[in-house]
Amino acid sequence: MIVIQGGQPLSGSVRAAGAKNAALPAIFASLLTPEPVELLNVPCLRDVETAVELVRALGKEVVWEGGRLSIREPGPLSPRAPEELVRRMRASFLVLGPLLARLGQAQVPLPGGCAIGTRPVDLHLKGLSALGAELEVREGWVYARAPKLQGRTVYLDYPSVGATEQLLLAGALAAGETAVLNPAREPEVVDLSRLLSALGARVRWADDRVVVQGAGALSGARHAIIPDRIEAGTFLLAGAITKGEVRVEGVIPEHLAALLVKLEEAGVEVSCGEDWVSVAVRRDPQGVGVETRPYPGFPTDLQPPMVSFLSLAKGESLVTETVFEDRFGHVGELLRMGASIRRQGASLLIRGVEGLTGTRTAASDIRAGAALVLAGLAARGTTEVEGTDHIYRGYEGLVAKLRRLGAQIWEEKGNTCP
Ligand code: EPZ
Numbered sequence: 001m002i003v004i005q006g007g008q009p010l011s012g013s014v015r016a017a018g019a020k021n022a023a024l025p026a027i028f029a030s031l032l033t034p035e036p037v038e039l040l041n042v043p044c045l046r047d048v049e050t051a052v053e054l055v056r057a058l059g060k061e062v063v064w065e066g067g068r069l070s071i072r073e074p075g076p077l078s079p080r081a082p083e084e085l086v087r088r089m090r091a092s093f094l095v096l097g098p099l100l101a102r103l104g105q106a107q108v109p110l111p112g113g114c115a116i117g118t119r120p121v122d123l124h125l126k127g128l129s130a131l132g133a134e135l136e137v138r139e140g141w142v143y144a145r146a147p148k149l150q151g152r153t154v155y156l157d158y159p160s161v162g163a164t165e166q167l168l169l170a171g172a173l174a175a176g177e178t179a180v181l182n183p184a185r186e187p188e189v190v191d192l193s194r195l196l197s198a199l200g201a202r203v204r205w206a207d208d209r210v211v212v213q214g215a216g217a218l219s220g221a222r223h224a225i226i227p228d229r230i231e232a233g234t235f236l237l238a239g240a241i242t243k244g245e246v247r248v249e250g251v252i253p254e255h256l257a258a259l260l261v262k263l264e265e266a267g268v269e270v271s272c273g274e275d276w277v278s279v280a281v282r283r284d285p286q287g288v289g290v291e292t293r294p295y296p297g298f299p300t301d302l303q304p305p306m307v308s309f310l311s312l313a314k315g316e317s318l319v320t321e322t323v324f325e326d327r328f329g330h331v332g333e334l335l336r337m338g339a340s341i342r343r344q345g346a347s348l349l350i351r352g353v354e355g356l357t358g359t360r361t362a363a364s365d366i367r368a369g370a371a372l373v374l375a376g377l378a379a380r381g382t383t384e385v386e387g388t389d390h391i392y393r394g395y396e397g398l399v400a401k402l403r404r405l406g407a408q409i410w411e412e413k414g415n416t417c418p
Contacts, residue, residue: 002385004376005408009244016232017043017396018225022188024091027051030071031098035220039069046393081108097170115364116327123163151176159184171212172201186295229255230301241309247278258298287317304330304371311339317350329364330371363387366394
């Protein structure tokens with residue numbers, strides 16, 4: 001559990017960690033090659049531990065020191081992903097493409113849904129079938145076979161991050177060119193494409209597609225993970241909600257453009273440098289309209305923390321979640337803290353209140369947990385946040401970093417990392 005004594009404006013500077021959602025596909029990309037792969041700036045997170053456990057279970061040897069992963073392949077890989085690990089973390093489903101492309105077969109459990117929606121994988125399966133995979137879905141497992149994947153042009157009905165990554169991973173070893181039309185363009189997807197190019201698959205981005213030229217075999221590579229724009233945005237919102245002044249170092253400001261525009265619209269002072277962003281609140285923030293969209297739109301992963309911030313902004317805000325069908329697990333808990341939020345289908349009508357009051361709350365997923373921590377930082381009195389396992393999946397050293405910014409915050413047990 002995390003305990004927060006609210007009301008303290010945050011001030012100071014923190015450094016962004018490596019991006020969780022870039023590190024996970026990068027770890028799975030190592031399955032494509034027998035050569036050593038070294039990943040740098042890897043964040044210390046529960047989800048990274050799960051991904052390391054999974055590639056070890058498949059036959060890789062992984063040495064994890066600080067932020068560096070050294071991945072080798074002492075012997076043959078297994079085509080079968082352990083059910084417990086895939087069920088624990090949806091992103092594990094990304095091992096399907098690499099195992100199929102490398103071994104010609106793969107057995108991977110279907111990932112479950114989670115607190116933010118059913119999260120089907122139909123676009124992943126449709127795309128792999130188009131590349132020549134024979135897929136059978138039976139009793140919650142995907143049984144895949146493909147003697148040799150054949151590059152094709154695949155259209156994504158929705159610019160799915162996971163489906164785009166799945167097809168880039170498979171296409172890296174498919175014969176010929178794989179073109180993905182209507183791809184996701186999130187920085188984490190682009191980072192994966194850079195790693196695949198470093199491994200020897202040639203990836204190029206055009207205005208309506210991404211194209212990967214498969215290679216017969218791939219080499220090794222050393223790759224540094226990009227900074228985590230979602231962690232960085234969460235800290236900027238922590239500075240804004242507490243009416244303080246927070247600077248985040250080691251970020252790529254353009255990855256945060258949609259958030260920064262919205263914070264400025266709300267009256268927050270925003271400054272940017274080459275590799276840093278800072279916010280300062282010098283007058284009462286005003287409510288704004290926000291609609292989540294695929295990148296470069298406002299990121300869905302910052303919607304919950306943004307709702308916390310807008311709960312205390314003056315006037316009304318309308319927040320519409322267009323990416324997931326049910327990503328409002330944080331709203332009920334914010335209402336218990338005194339927020340004024342009304343759900344209308346995929347939108348929230350928020351009326352800013354004078355203040356929130358601390359109470360016992362529970363996190364339903366990573367970002368909802370972050371939203372509750374932010375609300376607690378601004379609330380009067382004490383806020384307890386249960387469900388910290390969710391939070392530690394996605395935020396490296398959250399409590400320690402917030403304490404460094406002056407927050408009165410404690411945790412029962414932190415996240416240990418090698
Ligand atoms: C990735 O999830 C991220 N996770 C999510 O971050 C992020 O919220 C999401 O992209 C959107 O940016 C990782 O990168 C590990 P999608 P992903 O496929 O790949 C539907 C976090 O907190 N869809 O772009 O699962 C889906 O149901 C996590 O760090 C299909 O219908 O997202 C959703 O409504 C949460 N069929 C929408 O597309 C499919 O085959 C976006 O999903 C695939 C997706």
